[in-house]
Amino acid sequence: MSNLTPREIVSELDRYIIGQEAAKRMVAIAMRNRWRRQQLDPELRDEIAPKNIILMGPTGVGKTEIARRLARLTNCPFFKVEATKFTEVGYVGRDVESMVRDLMEVGVNMVRKEETEKVRIKAEKYAEERLLDLLLPSKPKSSGPAGFFMGSANGEVEEQKEEPKDSGTREKFRQMFRRGELDEREVEMEVSTQSGAQVEIMAIPGMEEMGSNLQNAFSNMFPDRKKQRKMKIKEAYQVLIDEEADKLIDPETVNELARERVEQQGILFVDEMDKIASRQDAGGSSADVSREGVQRDLLPVVEGSVVNTKYGMIKTDHILFIAAGAFHFAKPSDLIPELQGRFPLREELNSLHKEEFYRILTEPKNALTVQYKALLETEGVSIDFTKEALEEISSNAEKINEETENIGARRLYTIMEKILANLSFEAPDKSGQKVVVDRDYVKDQIDDVVEDRDLSRYIL
The missing domain is CATH 3.40.50.300 (P-loop containing nucleotide triphosphate hydrolases)
Incomplete structure (x- = not known):
């Protein structure tokens, strides 16, 4: 701790x-x-x-x-x-x-x-080896009737050992994989899938634990099935890491x-x-x-x-x-x-006023202004809030909380969404542009709603 x-x-x-x-x-x-x-x-x-x-x-x-x-x-x-x-x-x-x-x-x-993080390096190592096995399947030394078995000197049938893999080719593929050159290549691998029978237990109120135990019991009656699936190497690698990590972790230790x-x-x-x-x-x-x-x-x-x-x-x-x-x-x-x-x-805890609302919009690491800037930057739009704009938003949040229901800082979400609704809609068409949100911009977007108490009650 x-x-x-x-x-x-x-x-x-x-x-x-x-x-x-x-x-x-x-x-x-x-x-x-x-x-x-x-x-x-x-x-x-x-x-x-x-x-x-x-x-x-x-x-x-x-x-x-x-x-x-x-x-x-x-x-x-x-x-x-x-x-x-x-x-x-x-x-x-x-x-x-x-x-x-x-x-x-x-x-x-x-x-x-x-626990998964503790064994991650070892799991990645094993997953990489399994991935290389998929990319370079081994070949038998010689082919018998089915390509895998042949008769021994005393007449018995014995399984042939695999030929040694070409270590040079394997290392070449290993380096290509680590450089990310094989990420988009597809491989076919066996994955576990849940069985088709999914049992839902309607638990009686007050007896949820019994319902949970019954559901687990029924689920164990239908074990996971294996199936072949094609996927990209990048995705396959993550699946293999999870499988190897599960093998390295003791469930009893985790539970304890x-x-x-x-x-x-x-x-x-x-x-x-x-x-x-x-x-x-x-x-x-x-x-x-x-x-x-x-x-x-x-x-x-x-x-x-x-x-x-x-x-x-x-x-x-x-x-x-x-x-x-x-x-x-x-x-x-x-x-x-x-x-x-x-x-x-x-x-x-104290009720929040415009001074606290302004600080909420500017100071926290995850402030709303930071979130909206990051969201619009994904569209190539740069947005900047002026001090006066944030003061106007804070003042309106306090006013609406006083006149309608006091929902605290959550009011900032409704106001910010209202202010940026048009910009969010048009953002894909404004890639590369910079938008400054000032006091006039805020007033243009919400003044009519703020002044009408009935409207603000339902919209903000």
Whole structure:
């Protein structure tokens, strides 16, 4: 696990997320506490529970992005789920434990990818040899009845050994392949394909794990088939690398490493947590009963329990849970007391204004302006945004959020798409041109929509 200090974590998050300093500091401390826990004696280590977090704030202010970037930064298994998926009035919702199984799938894929990288050099070497075998098939020494067998001195039939391959020709082909001169040449090779019988199991709500196990059992009854397929050498090489890497990786080791990483470093992000909180003034409707039922199902998973997955039993005692929600109507205090106690850290994220919108358009490594410039450059169109244009976009984003629904930074997407819609359509015809987006350009594209509140409600 990464041993970044809280200050370093916040600094890295600043490259992608504008503002929300208090929330960044809180998640940075939570991650550092996990590292600190790993340095302790095993006896004390098991006693320290993770400090789960509730992030409160309107949509589009960075709650999910903070958690997602944190997981990438520290290389932790991360899975996001909406709490509302676990309930539906009149129906049984998804099994709450299914999010742990989904997190385990993420962990397995993550570890498998890492293990593949470790053996990649060896896999490339074996794949290259197999590719040269396809390009230079070996010939038998002499031909018997079928070209491969002949009688021995004592009358027995024995298989002939292959003639030594021409090492000079093989090395010549090897150098041509490494230089990329053979990439477009076609070879015929045997590849694995899934069998024709695909079994879909309709799982009963709350019994998804049983459905998954049944599907795996049926799939094993129809093993993969082999078939000859023609493909270009460049593509064949990648297929062979994957096949050789699979041979070099031990699935049991992958599963064990993934289980340990999920248990010790996993992060589950539970969004829309406020939607399952029962408001005190609601009067105890059937919907509130359903919501409280989901909370009581969620409680043992957050507290620490053992969940059965197809990779084995997973303990949830030290998985970090980050809950999020707008909490406009319901409050964290509306959650059942036991669940409240399992989320000791709480932070409210601030609404975004034009100053933050301007920074979002200019500062992050993946800023929207950077994305649009790169997209249009593929058509040979160079686009430049002036400072005044970005200020106008930011001001309009704030205005529309105030007058309609506040969707935070997501409003910038709708405005930018509206502004650049015509240019994106005409880009193939403007190859080689440079376009400057200034304040007047922005006003021409969106002023009529911004001024008409009904139009802006539906379009922006």
